[in-house]
Amino acid sequence: MQKQKRVFLSSPHMSGKEQKYIQEAFDLNWIAPLGNNVDGLENDLAEYNNIKDAAVVVSGTSAIHLALRLLDVKAGDNVFCSSLTFVASANPIFYQGAIPVLIDSEMDTWNMSPVALERALTEARNNGNLPKAVIIVNLYGQSAKMDELSTVCEKYNIPIIEDAAESLGSTYKGKKSGTFGKYGVFSFNGNKIITTSGGGALVSDDKEALKKARFLATQARDQAVHYQHSEIGYNYRMSNIVAGIGRGQMEVLDERVAQKRVVFERYYNAFGNTDGIEFQPELEQTISNRWLTALTINPKVTGVSHHEIISRLAENNIEARPVWKPMHLQPLFENVKYYQHEEGNSVSDYLFEYGLCLPSGTNMSLEEQEQVIEIIKSLLGK
Ligand SMILES: *Cc1c(COP(=O)(O)O)cnc(C)c1O
DSSP states (O other): OOOSOOBOSSOOOOOSOHHHHHHHHHHTTOOSSOOHHHHHHHHHHHHHHTOSEEEEESOHHHHHHHHHHHTTOOTTOEEEEESSSOGGGTHHHHHTTOEEEEEOBOTTTSSBOHHHHHHHHHHHHHTTOOOSEEEEEOGGGOOOOHHHHHHHHHHHTOOEEEEOTTOTTOEETTEETTOSSSEEEEEOOTTSSSOSSSOEEEEESOHHHHHHHHHHHBTTOOSSSSOOOSSOOOBOBOOHHHHHHHHHHHTTHHHHHHHHHHHHHHHHHHHTTOTTEEEOOOOTTEEOOOSSEEEEEOHHHHSOOHHHHHHHHHHTTBOOEEOOOOGGGSGGGTTOOEEOSBTTBOHHHHHHHHEEEEOOOTTOOHHHHHHHHHHHHHHTTO
């Protein structure tokens, strides 16, 4: 009884150029595992982000895992991570047997609070258990307060892994998102701003480190004709076919950012002046790719909760979702330390309680978006 074509939060949007790169790989029989598309996509990513090197892998999650390995994170080590994120930011901490410590958000970007981070680091130093790394997430395309966060991390000499899985194409003070930490991570999962059907990348200015990442990602084979291994490796490398999709997608990345921002503008024009609705802010001197349009809705003022909006949209075959459920509220992270923005003020709890992500696909039609807006308008003020 499908009423109409489903409208997704964010679905794959091909450029039409992907097939050309895949065909090339077939013509050369460069199907597996590496090849010119892998090299090409790595070059495209490094050039686009103005960074020295990029290594493409099977997922954003595997890229985070490699970053932790490169930073020598071992069992029992502490790793700090944004609490308000998708679980993939933090799962690799567990892969290493390390201990996550979760840091709250602040309201200006919805990302890691420099105040909470400072408090957590001071306490860790006093207890003699400073973390091996801090994983900073850029939620829904918006960069975290990288200057403030970097200053705090530098003070304690802790390397940053920037989880830019959602913020490819965004900028912070003119510099590309994902290039602020020792390592940056991108994802090409199916719902991200560009996709390879599944994939990710690790970027860094440290070419030697990325050489090591490629080594670890291909089963850590030592230099020898026979198969010899002295370290634990993984099978994490992106295939040449998948990388072909990525090359076709990179050609339209800036176009996709512009389209996402138009989607945001339309929602903003519809609800920017509605009492009780606040859009995720765009910090001064930053440009968000607006991967997803996210907002908070206060039912005491608007008369409708985000749950009601989500279910009404679902009845019309339209996907909308709450903001990520913070890690400190997940059963998986029971007993994990969590640092609120301020004592008694957990910003990520607030954002989860009221936050809503609206369908933001770049291939969503104007009519479809207008329908979303009409449905929400019909619920407001009831
Ligand atoms: C999508 C995502 C990831 C993981 O990327 P995969 O390619 O799906 O493994 C990591 N962190 C965040 C914040 C994400 O949104």
